[in-house]
Amino acid sequence: MSVIKAAIVGGTGYTGVELLRLLSGHSGVEVTAITSRAEAGTSVAELFPSLRGHYDLKFSAPEVDELAQCDVVFFATPHGVAQAQVPELVARGVRVIDLSADFRLQDIPAWEKWYGQQHACPELAAQAVYGLPEVNRAQIASAQLIACPGCYPTSIQLGFLPLLEAGLIEASGLIANAASGASGAGRQGKTDLLFAENNDSFRAYGASGHRHLPEIEQGLSRAAGGPVALTFVPHLLPMVRGIHATLFAKLKNPAAVESSQESLQQLFEQRYRDEPFVDVMPAGSHPQTRSVRGTNMCRLAVVRPQGRDTVVVLSVIDNLAKGASAQAIQNMNIMFGLNENQGLESPALLP
Amino acid sequence: MSVIKAAIVGGTGYTGVELLRLLSGHSGVEVTAITSRAEAGTSVAELFPSLRGHYDLKFSAPEVDELAQCDVVFFATPHGVAQAQVPELVARGVRVIDLSADFRLQDIPAWEKWYGQQHACPELAAQAVYGLPEVNRAQIASAQLIACPGCYPTSIQLGFLPLLEAGLIEASGLIANAASGASGAGRQGKTDLLFAENNDSFRAYGASGHRHLPEIEQGLSRAAGGPVALTFVPHLLPMVRGIHATLFAKLKNPAAVESSQESLQQLFEQRYRDEPFVDVMPAGSHPQTRSVRGTNMCRLAVVRPQGRDTVVVLSVIDNLAKGASAQAIQNMNIMFGLNENQGLESPALLP
Amino acid sequence: MSVIKAAIVGGTGYTGVELLRLLSGHSGVEVTAITSRAEAGTSVAELFPSLRGHYDLKFSAPEVDELAQCDVVFFATPHGVAQAQVPELVARGVRVIDLSADFRLQDIPAWEKWYGQQHACPELAAQAVYGLPEVNRAQIASAQLIACPGCYPTSIQLGFLPLLEAGLIEASGLIANAASGASGAGRQGKTDLLFAENNDSFRAYGASGHRHLPEIEQGLSRAAGGPVALTFVPHLLPMVRGIHATLFAKLKNPAAVESSQESLQQLFEQRYRDEPFVDVMPAGSHPQTRSVRGTNMCRLAVVRPQGRDTVVVLSVIDNLAKGASAQAIQNMNIMFGLNENQGLESPALLP
């Protein structure tokens, strides 16, 4: 197969540089354009010295005609941008992988409420495939427009799925306590994201409501085959990369054999047996975020403390990788019939 | 009043040096002895250069006769040590504040199960007063032996108390997701506490059962006036000081006026109106651990996300201060009739 | 003596909140006003939750008439601001302690070159006293306008002074390799100060020239009694507070008895024997920045590696404390005849 020509729209943020890092080792893809209105003319290597010697590219102003010559276009932009540019690309036959939130929600009024603006192309949102391969692999293969899952939603859905699909837990009282490294907030010069504001400190944010909530509930509802109610509290960690989700759910039938620790372990192992990027750790494990740093892996552990009614799932991903750019490449591999883990095989950087 | 003579047993750990730091600014107390078998003869200032110029003391081997000359003895030792030494001190009339877990549990078999050894003096455990001033201030005043609360138990109990005392939440399905700075693991040379093992990473530990669980449940049961069941998952943060507890509970009667956001806020504010070291933050706040760094303060926020059935409490303390040494001094102040906040008035170090 | 009335101009930055923290424990001073054009009307406790319960103040727009009613006004502003406001305050008899760079250089053309603007009141610069108590204590006592030293200049001057005053080193080839915590860059929302840009990374900056260079050379020249040439390379540390300066100088007469390790140690100890805030550590020590965290202390160590020609001095301070706000308070104590260490006696927060 010939090399896939890819473009990245909005490449000056952390998901952009992560796409570039990962694609530099992907022999099936060539990045032919990367856009940024603000940095047009700047070389990629100047903005990101880590890429010196790896790319000769310069940022360019986004031009539909240039993008339309690519096989695939990644949008690594704030929400609202892809909506404006994707329709024409789709119309011209380009496949699009959107890392932003623009096409993640099927419920357009909900999208408009949480994101505070009118949706520019609801009809495309309906066609978009939610790019969680562990759920939608077949649809992804033939999709023209992928809505890449958010970082929290990826880690939380993968943790709850086996329990919800098996009908073992009360869907109305789910709890997700999650924490993210600071890169999740993006590369923007805000006072409350300063090093001096965040080092050696920890806090929750968005406790009364975070934009990822409807996306997570949408995915969990599909798995549960009915409505779910989730309480989701995100936190900001004094570290750069990684999401750790600690999930709590009440067993419907605590006395049943099927909800023993052993069977919970088996349930998870079977659900993800064939998944290249979900690793169910041995019983008693506590996955560390660093064990997935820079990789497309999600590591899970499940435990039922004191044999009581509550089951706990621990789920870790790298927010910029499986939570964004690496998962986008996994989607691309599926869409173009490549080996699903091409370009995604390096182990985590540890320590 | 004359100056109180205090001794510290086991002063080479983090709670020991924190006692020294705080007591150096307490005009009502003089530290006359600090013991350490391993460091006997070493000056305090040599081991802790931050205390150069503040103390002339050397570590000495623990001698009951020397300790018995003090008005109060703090035990900043691993569990098991205080049990062996406290009985004689108590018999000789010395007041003891134990920062370890030795006298925290009234249920001796439970203590023996969780700590894996026989309890040396169950009868003293029965007399010990649990040193959480927000619950036991009167008993503390007249106590001879104080069992200082653990760090997680302090943050978690203070967060749940208003809700349990008011009978607003289901006591059988409480969830405490908590995270601690690495100083909580103590000053011991273990591989998994190394800087290179913990920086830029995050993980849970003890998910299947942590020794603080029975202590927390004991306190919450008193508040609830009946049994409680808590799922408690601790995590290790890549930072030095601070505990953040995120608490989840189900409202018994979600439709009731008393469980509105406004009334929850009022409930917390009234419960802690007269407490010098519990600060209920304005609705919508997200307390940061750094806002209590080095202080005896607990900051709380309460929220009911999306007006649903689950109430969330955010609770932060400094694990070495309100979670250990500063709370010990608060107890001492109460026991000796001093101003409760003497020596504990400095604001947090921020940034 | 009655309580000193103090105002802080520009109190929303890190030196502002540090002044507030330290002054909250200073019984001889009352902060009666704190100004910020951007945050006028906001309460101090809202912007800095660590100060909840410690201050009732709100930020106000800067008004000369209000400031003129104070005994002392601290300027915690970017350079250029104090120049515009100080002349009238001085004319009305208010004593001023400027933490910015506005009055630090006697060489006005040099100031204008390094700061890129015209100096608004060169005549006041000539009257200003450079607030390094270890050099200028007597002049500080009677000064009306204090130019508080910069953070790097404080740590570097205190390290070189004994050697230069004794004429032991070549003044023409001094080297200062220094590193600062990120709070030194201020509380401003710049991309390159983000947590995600600085954690787990380290870099130099300003290697070809930093604004503190002329200030340091000015101070060292006074000590040397002649011109000096310094190569100064600052670095940005992945931590919040602290400066570590590693100083190198060539001994003029390496064979002389006076430059033995023992005599170097004695030289330093004698130079700072009576200084409350300079601590010469025992030979062989390596001062840590955390040992001075939150304090006005400078800790020094001197070593002559392998007995060769080069002498090395290690110097640590807290950039926001001895490097800014605490030193400002030390100056105030001297100016108003208070005990020099009033409000500055707490040991460092460690760990």
Place this chain on the structure above:
Amino acid sequence: MSVIKAAIVGGTGYTGVELLRLLSGHSGVEVTAITSRAEAGTSVAELFPSLRGHYDLKFSAPEVDELAQCDVVFFATPHGVAQAQVPELVARGVRVIDLSADFRLQDIPAWEKWYGQQHACPELAAQAVYGLPEVNRAQIASAQLIACPGCYPTSIQLGFLPLLEAGLIEASGLIANAASGASGAGRQGKTDLLFAENNDSFRAYGASGHRHLPEIEQGLSRAAGGPVALTFVPHLLPMVRGIHATLFAKLKNPAAVESSQESLQQLFEQRYRDEPFVDVMPAGSHPQTRSVRGTNMCRLAVVRPQGRDTVVVLSVIDNLAKGASAQAIQNMNIMFGLNENQGLESPALLP
């Protein structure tokens, strides 16, 4: 060419796991054995969860017969170990790459003084090739025993080489101020390496003499063609990976055209023009350690501040990669006639 069979002796430390990480992506090598007396029988994936799915290996006790069947053996052991085991392996024709200090010094008495023990095989030390490809590429190709350079020595030598080879600087007054991430101290449970002891703090260590000094001076002397004298002060950074060396040297002839900023830049660019793993950054750059994280790259910048007599070089590497395991693989590639950058092409993980 058939796949190279490699063994790793002492694989439980950070250089061991880094060899495994890098070799997992090297198609020309298969790791057939990894030894650890303490962890014999434990699977690699259990000790290092980041390698789950990448290796099926278990640690085994070191057996010469097993090692002798490999084409190359890496020693990732503390000093003293390789000396005891290498002679037999060499005698049996195995090629050895020693990452420890055992064979780095040609001056055996110096080795014995700095490492405090007798050298077990001085004759092998004489045959060993110092594995700095930028100096010894030809000898490496045919070597049977490689002494891999230390981390500080790599960063410091690469920075000084162009200046010394060109004879531009005074060789008798070199200064290297360097700082390392905590992984450089190894994976050993020492109190002073704890997270709580190092986070948000910075300090020098070994200022009076560090074991890397003679190694660095040996290399610099070769480059200078005569004796050199270096003052070397290492520091411990609150981060995991990375070394930053800030180098200072006095120009012999400051007035000469050849030592202008432009010509210094050209000198460096020409010296490293053909080196795949040394990157001379544009004039005015300040290399960040994160820009080489996880890679075999050394990034350099050179500056002559204020056009004075002192030239400054900034040099960054990853201490575990170019400073240890990646450089070891670079050596292996050269020894076995592979593409020099095979397995070493991934860009740094940033952010």
